[in-house]
Amino acid sequence: MSHTVETVLRSHPFLAGLPEGTTELIAACSSLATFEPGQLLLSEGEAADTVFLLHHGQVAVEVHRPAGGSLWIETVGSGHLVGLSWASSPFRWQFDARALEPVSAVAIDVGELRAGLGRHPDLGFALLDRLMGRLVDRLQSTRLRLLDLHALGDDQPR
Amino acid sequence: MTSRAELSSSTPAAPGPLTPRPYRVTGRKAEVGDVVTLSLEPCDGHLVPPSAHGQFNMVTAFGVGEVAVSIAGDPDDSGHLEHSVRDVGAVTHALCTAPVGAVVGLRGPFGTGWGVEHLPDGPDVVVVAGGIGLAPLRGAVGELVRREREGRGRVFVVAGARSPDQVLYADDLDRWRRAGSSVVVTVDLGSTGWEGPVGVVTTLLPELPFDPAGAWALTCGPEIMMRFVARALVDRGVDPRRVLVSLERNMQCGVGLCGHCQLGPLLVCRDGPVVPYGGTADRLLLERGR
Numbered sequence: 001m002s003h004t005v006e007t008v009l010r011s012h013p014f015l016a017g018l019p020e021g022t023t024e025l026i027a028a029c030s031s032l033a034t035f036e037p038g039q040l041l042l043s044e045g046e047a048a049d050t051v052f053l054l055h056h057g058q059v060a061v062e063v064h065r066p067a068g069g070s071l072w073i074e075t076v077g078s079g080h081l082v083g084l085s086w087a088s089s090p091f092r093w094q095f096d097a098r099a100l101e102p103v104s105a106v107a108i109d110v111g112e113l114r115a116g117l118g119r120h121p122d123l124g125f126a127l128l129d130r131l132m133g134r135l136v137d138r139l140q141s142t143r144l145r146l147l148d149l150h151a152l153g154d155d156q157p158r
Numbered sequence: 159m160t161s162r163a164e165l166s167s168s169t170p171a172a173p174g175p176l177t178p179r180p181y182r183v184t185g186r187k188a189e190v191g192d193v194v195t196l197s198l199e200p201c202d203g204h205l206v207p208p209s210a211h212g213q214f215n216m217v218t219a220f221g222v223g224e225v226a227v228s229i230a231g232d233p234d235d236s237g238h239l240e241h242s243v244r245d246v247g248a249v250t251h252a253l254c255t256a257p258v259g260a261v262v263g264l265r266g267p268f269g270t271g272w273g274v275e276h277l278p279d280g281p282d283v284v285v286v287a288g289g290i291g292l293a294p295l296r297g298a299v300g301e302l303v304r305r306e307r308e309g310r311g312r313v314f315v316v317a318g319a320r321s322p323d324q325v326l327y328a329d330d331l332d333r334w335r336r337a338g339s340s341v342v343v344t345v346d347l348g349s350t351g352w353e354g355p356v357g358v359v360t361t362l363l364p365e366l367p368f369d370p371a372g373a374w375a376l377t378c379g380p381e382i383m384m385r386f387v388a389r390a391l392v393d394r395g396v397d398p399r400r401v402l403v404s405l406e407r408n409m410q411c412g413v414g415l416c417g418h419c420q421l422g423p424l425l426v427c428r429d430g431p432v433v434p435y436g437g438t439a440d441r442l443l444l445e446r447g448r
Binding site: 058060069070071072073074075077079100137141144145147148149150151 | 288289318319320324346347348349350352353354355356357358360361365379380382383386
C-alpha cells in the first residue's frame with residue numbers, strides 16, 4: 001500500500017485526538033521523506049526548519065565525540081517526533097539524528113507550520129499542548145538517566 | 159552457656175536458621191563490570207535446600223561478614239546454587255574475589271518469592287529489570303519462558319543497563335529471545351554497533367505490546383527505577399496489586415527477629431523482599447530517610 005502524507009498523519013499516534021483540522025493543516029506543509037541507514041535527518045548546529053513525524057524505522061539522537069564516533073543519547077521509533085529545537089528560539093538543532101534502519105517519515109516545514117498555526121491559534125494551542133506532553137516525558141526520562149541509577153549501590157539488590 | 163542436654167547429646171542438632179552451613183565455591187564467572195557469579199554446593203554432601211524464585215540467602219565471607227544475596231540461578235536446574243554478587247563493600251568484595259575451592263557460609267533461603275509457579279494460565283507477564291536487578295528475576299524469567307513455550311501465557315522482558323558492555327546475562331537474554339519471548343534491552347548510553355533502544359526502561363513501557371488486562375508484572379532494580387516502572391505499568395492499566403517489586407534493605411537475621419530491615423510495618427527479610435506495589439510498596443517506596 002502506498003502511503004500519502006494524509007494517510008500517515010491520520011494514523012499517526014502523535015496527532016491522535018487532536019481537534020479536527022489539525023491533520024489537514026499539517027498536511028498542507030508536509031511531504032513524505034525516506035532515509036537510508038546511516039543518513040542524517042538532523043544535523044547539530046543547522047537551522048531547525050524541518051521536523052519529522054516517524055512512520056517507520058528507528059532513529060538515534062546522537063552527539064559526535066571529538067575523538068571520533070558518536071554517542072547515542074536516545075533512540076526514537078515509529079509513532080514519535082524527531083526534533084524539538086524547532087519549537088523554541090534560536091531554532092537550531094542541538095544534536096544529530098541518524099537513521100539506524102530504513103526510515104520513512106512525514107517532514108513538516110516548520111516555517112509554514114508556524115504560519116498556519118498563527119492563523120488557527122486553537123489548533124496551535126492543541127498542538128503545542130501535545131508537544132508539551134512529549135517534552136515532559138523526555139525531561140523526566142532525562143532526569144532519571146542523570147541519576148545514573150545503575151551506578152548507585154546503596155539500594156540495589158545484591 | 160552450654161546446656162547439659164547439649165553436652166550429653168550424641169547426634170548433632172540440625173543447624174538452625176541462624177547457623178551458616180559451609181558451601182564450596184565450585185565455579186566463578188566474572189560477569190559485567192563489578193559483578194561475579196558464584197556457583198556453590200554444600201560441603202557436607204546434603205542437597206541444596208529448595209527455594210522459590212526471588213528468595214535470597216545470607217552468604218558469609220568468613221572473617222569479614224555476612225550479606226544478603228538473591229538466588230540468581232534456577233533452583234530446579236542442578237545441585238548447585240548460583241549467586242551473582244556486586245562488589246560494593248568489604249563482604250561483597252571478599253565474595254567476589256573468592257576463588258574456586260574456597261568455602262563460604264550460607265543460610266537460607268529466606269523471604270518471599272515472585273510466585274511465578276502459581277500464576278494462572280493466560281495473562282501476560284511483564285518483567286522489568288535494571289542492572290543487577292535481573293539476578294533475582296533470572297530463574298523466574300526462565301520459568302516464564304517455559305510457560306510461554308507451553309502456550310500458557312506470554313512474557314515480555316525489559317532489561318536496562320548503563321551501557322552495552324554492562325548488560326548482565328547477555329547469553330540468557332539471547333536464549334530467551336531465541337525461545338520466542340519478547341526481550342528488549344535498553345541502555346542509558348549507546349554507540350555504534352548497539353542495536354537496541356537507548357533510554358530508560360520506563361520509556362519502553364507505554365508501547366510494550368502486552369495486554370494489561372489481568373497482566374502481572376515483576377520488577378527489580380534500583381528503587382527509584384522500580385517506583386517509576388510501577389507507576390508506568392499502572393498507567394498502562396495493570397492492577398497495582400499485580401505489580402510485584404523486590405525491596406532491598408539491611409537484611410541481617412533473615413527470619414524477622416533483629417528488625418534491621420524494618421520498613422514501615424514490614425520486616426523485609428521475612429515479609430519481602432518481593433511485595434506487591436499496590437497497597438504496600440506504593441507507600442513504602444516513598445518513605446524518606448531510611
